[in-house]
Amino acid sequence: MKKTASLAKTASPVAAPTTTVACPQCGAVVVWTSVSRWKPFCSERCKLLDLGAWANESYRIAGAEITDVSEIEDALAGASDTQRAH
Numbered sequence: 001m002k003k004t005a006s007l008a009k010t011a012s013p014v015a016a017p018t019t020t021v022a023c024p025q026c027g028a029v030v031v032w033t034s035v036s037r038w039k040p041f042c043s044e045r046c047k048l049l050d051l052g053a054w055a056n057e058s059y060r061i062a063g064a065e066i067t068d069v070s071e072i073e074d075a076l077a078g079a080s081d082t083q084r085a086h
């Protein structure tokens, strides 16, 4: 197994141009590289927060359509009846 110390010496990360973006969630500066796991977010936390905001939004919309629990039960009963007949 060969050591690659000489290779690491020549490849300077400082020489590469860096692109930075603002995290959509918190506005923090994110360095845009191929190894940035959570881009365009600065971290997993911000990515999850953003996804959570979308999930809450769709939950609210879905909840507004069916206001009564019995409606859901009726829909489920109807669906299983259809499956049985089919």
Ligand SMILES: [Zn+2]
Pocket: 023, 024, 025, 026, 027, 028, 041, 042, 043, 046
């Ligand atoms: Zn962030």
